Amino acid sequence: MNAIPDIKGAKATETSSVIALEDITRSFGLVHALRGISFSLVPGRALALVGESGCGKTTCARIIARMDRPTSGTMLFRGNDVTTVGSGTEEKSYRRAVQMIFQDPFASLNPVFSVGHHLVRPLKLHGHVKGRKGAADGVDALLESVGLDPILTAHKFPHELSGGQRQRVNIARALAVQPEVLVADEPTSMLDVSIRLGIIELLSGIKRERNLALLYITHDIATAAHVAEEIAVMFAGQMVEWGDTMSVITDPCHPYTKLLLSAVPDPYQPFVPGDSVRFLQHAEKIRQISRPSSDGVDKVGPNHFVRTLGEAG
Ligand SMILES: Nc1ncnc2c1ncn2[C@@H]1O[C@H](COP(=O)(O)OP(=O)(O)O)[C@@H](O)[C@H]1O
Numbered sequence: 001m002n003a004i005p006d007i008k009g010a011k012a013t014e015t016s017s018v019i020a021l022e023d024i025t026r027s028f029g030l031v032h033a034l035r036g037i038s039f040s041l042v043p044g045r046a047l048a049l050v051g052e053s054g055c056g057k058t059t060c061a062r063i064i065a066r067m068d069r070p071t072s073g074t075m076l077f078r079g080n081d082v083t084t085v086g087s088g089t090e091e092k093s094y095r096r097a098v099q100m101i102f103q104d105p106f107a108s109l110n111p112v113f114s115v116g117h118h119l120v121r122p123l124k125l126h127g128h129v130k131g132r133k134g135a136a137d138g139v140d141a142l143l144e145s146v147g148l149d150p151i152l153t154a155h156k157f158p159h160e161l162s163g164g165q166r167q168r169v170n171i172a173r174a175l176a177v178q179p180e181v182l183v184a185d186e187p188t189s190m191l192d193v194s195i196r197l198g199i200i201e202l203l204s205g206i207k208r209e210r211n212l213a214l215l216y217i218t219h220d221i222a223t224a225a226h227v228a229e230e231i232a233v234m235f236a237g238q239m240v241e242w243g244d245t246m247s248v249i250t251d252p253c254h255p256y257t258k259l260l261l262s263a264v265p266d267p268y269q270p271f272v273p274g275d276s277v278r279f280l281q282h283a284e285k286i287r288q289i290s291r292p293s294s295d296g297v298d299k300v301g302p303n304h305f306v307r308t309l310g311e312a313g
């Protein structure tokens with residue numbers, strides 16, 4: 001199963017993919033935030049989008065969550081073209097199927113509502129529970145599934161929780177809808193380093209148990225390797241290298257992937273950039289050599305692709 005297509009040739013329409021992007025671009029005036037993005041998301045598997053700030057990760061997430069529209073390209077949902085707005089029912093079913101976890105766990109919770117209230121609403125709205133008892137049981141089950149004690153947590157308000165607990169509530173809320181796809185946009189970057197691994201492992205476990213397709217967005221290639229079966233390294237709006245995580249991590253081919261990995265002593269340990277000024281200078285050099293948008297893609301492994309560098313200039 002080749003979850004990420006060769007953008008040069010194959011189409012991203014394998015029957016197994018729940019969402020597929022084909023040659024997506026997004027421009028904001030002169031800023032080309034995304035150029036030629038193609039990948040698919042498959043149930044039970046995670047794809048990590050990795051790259052420095054400003055490379056287009058959130059734009060990509062917003063397009064998948066239908067908070068934004070591509071400038072060009074095609075988006076498929078269960079094989080159907082959903083690039084343009086569909087009928088009310090289609091749109092509703094898509095929005096139910098695709099849930100997003102945001103970077104800031106506080107901003108996405110309403111300070112006047114209890115944790116229980118945050119979870120009861122989606123449970124009822126989507127008809128997953130009936131009656132008062134059903135709702136209470138549903139909330140308890142959700143909280144347990146994200147590692148929170150229902151008795152201690154359900155009646156609390158967001159400000160009474162730690163950042164990690166809040167992010168767990170956000171994950172529970174997304175699960176309340178019984179989605180098929182989770183898009184997690186840097187879900188741990190605002191959390192204490194000490195609790196990040198717990199959240200990452202929670203997401204991995206949920207993906208496995210619920211057979212969810214997970215798009216995990218991070219600037220940290222070490223975390224990406226920990227979570228995802230496949231990695232797509234993004235640079236300046238393009239995917240520069242993508243494929244099986246093991247292959248990309250152990251045999252990086254694009255200079256930017258090499259640069260990301262060189263900042264990580266051990267790719268399975270959390271990434272602490274030692275010398276961010278030098279890192280950014282290096283990245284700028286790569287940006288210059290990669291600037292002319294290159295359409296060439298080399299296949300360097302069974303599921304490992306790398307964009308050829310454009311001519312210097
Ligand atoms: N609404 C917008 N209007 C104008 N430019 C935007 C908008 N959203 C994103 N951009 C630009 O698109 C590029 C990619 O941004 P973003 O997707 O947020 O990157 P990342 O999430 O990787 O940090 C950046 O240059 C950013 O300034």
Ligand SMILES: [Mg+2]
Pocket residue numbers: 057058059
């Ligand atoms: Mg972002």
